[in-house]
Amino acid sequence: MNASQQPGVLQTPGFAHYSLAWSPFHTARLALASSANFGLVGNGRLHLVSVTPGPGGLPVLTIDKKYETQDGLYDVAWSEIHENQVVTASGDGSIKLWDIMLNDLPIRAWQEHTREVFSVDWSNLKKDMFASSSWDGLVKLWSPERPRSILTLQAHHACVYQAMFSPHQPDLLATCSTDGTLKIFDLRSPSYVNSGPNSNTFSSPLSAAVLTVPASTTEILSIDWNKYRPMVLASAGVDKLAKVWDCRMVKTGEINQVGGICETQLMGHEYAVRKVQWSPHRPDVLATASYDMTCRVWTTTPTPGRPQLLHIHDPHTEFVVGCGWSLYEEGILASCSWDGASLVAVFI
Template sequence: MNSPSVLHTPGFAHYALAWSPFHTTRLALASSANFGLVGNGRLHLVSANPGPGGLPSVSYETQDGLYDVAWSEVHENQLVTASGDGSLRLWDVMLNDLPIRAWQEHTQEVFSVDWSNIKKDTFASSSWDGTIKLWMPDRPRSITTVQAHHSCVYQALFSPHQPDILASCSTDGTLKLFDLRTPSYLTTGPNTNTFVNPLSAAALTIPASGTEILSLDWNKYRPMVLASAGVDKLVKVWDCRMVKLGETPQTQLPGHEYAVRKVQWSPHRADVLATASYDMTCRVWTTTPAPGRGQLLYIHDPHTEFVVGCAWSIFEEGILASCGWDSRLNVFRV
């Protein structure tokens, strides 16, 4: 295990990070002043190499706190951010000026953004206003609005296997899958993009927890397998083809002492995932433990505040990044 590289950004609590799909060591980091409760935000661009020493950083200021960030799948220098004022902004890292595009449709905080790795001209946002919106970078307005949940939607992610399948998680304790090809998503007129029968249009609803679900992720190798995590401190693995009402998950991973804020499957191993928690740790798990070895593989605990983000390197196996409210980004090798 190498010593972690650390980026410290005093005054700005980190909320999310994302590795570039084009550059092996490039990271984007979304952060907020005053722990995201009030004040401005900052987008950091970082070149990360695990090992001793600090990380160089370029930053952009925003008027409101940033909660999430996603890289474009078609343009190596562009990325989109989600903001506490309900806005989305598209940035070009080659331009030091204002964002190149901004959208303001959500009526409450935007808590997640996800760029489709199949339909590479489309990204999704989810908000505390209960909606998921689909966007194209060159369109002035969203192309579809999904009335996903009765309550705030913490995360919405495109399936990495099927371009029209979208999964979401919410304060209501459910995971929902939406099939964007269904007739329910047909527009009702020339000037609207909200589909006809929103809440019944979920292809599948999984009552995954009695408490809030804060994060989910698709397995990169097993279609229709999802992991969820949240306030109940558990990581749960679901096979959406096998779920029936009231059914228990395939796998449960207990061990975190407080709510789990982020879960992400490894892009290199079908049975490995990482989590970030309010217990100030980032942990690595396997769903197929070997004899004599538990499901918990590793605990990363140098953080001194809530750990709210973690992400695996896309290009190099075993490299993990974590970020938290202690204003520190750690990049380390598991």
């Protein structure tokens, strides 16, 4: 049994993983966004991975296909309308759409961002739209059928690490940044409505957030919407904390101090928290991935006298920068790391 067939482990020598995503169409299909030389310089690779039952019921990860790119890949998202399409975010500012039934080349490519593209997110409500965020401070909305972006937001005046559509309201988009804030944009706002055939947001990006939460005195690296509680967000970042925010309880102008409206804080990581993701199966469970080389599972509603921390997953030997819950099977979490390993853990 070679390394790629070891239960629950996939090794990709020479490539550090930055992000992973489970397919919304297939229960056992993963996509991995990876970079050579830890993403600092060199090429990238998109891995397509299948997860199958192995000896003793342990999962076996196998690479089905891989695509080479000229620059490192930082994020990946599956299409919500086409089961064989996936979009990637690259360090050269490009965004590429791939059809996994084809070989070698992307079927579409866009080059509008002027810095590294650090996140892509496909709307699961407006399924013909995805968003990108970049170190250039911009968030862009895209349709896979159009040659240019649909809308540009000057979301922050610093690197935007992540932009995510709300799973409850199709026109809400959340962002987080190096400036320590998370913001919510309402695309139904009059300022975002296309005012005519000659209007565009390329020369004058839109910037009016409906809500700005000063969530940290340091960089916020990741956010995620709760799948069951509308307007509830989790954030995580350099302060080593994961925080839960109920944005219905926040009113502009009433925030007097950083963290003052925080619903709960999850403490325990020793270094920055690079990724946070709510469970798609339970409203009170979320996972975090950290530079302390661990992936952790938490509950926001612990049994009295019990800790919020449920599990510590620590087989990685480098920064853990990505994690993702299986969309179909409860209790299955995948993690990926700069050690070139992707792991699937089962939490019962």
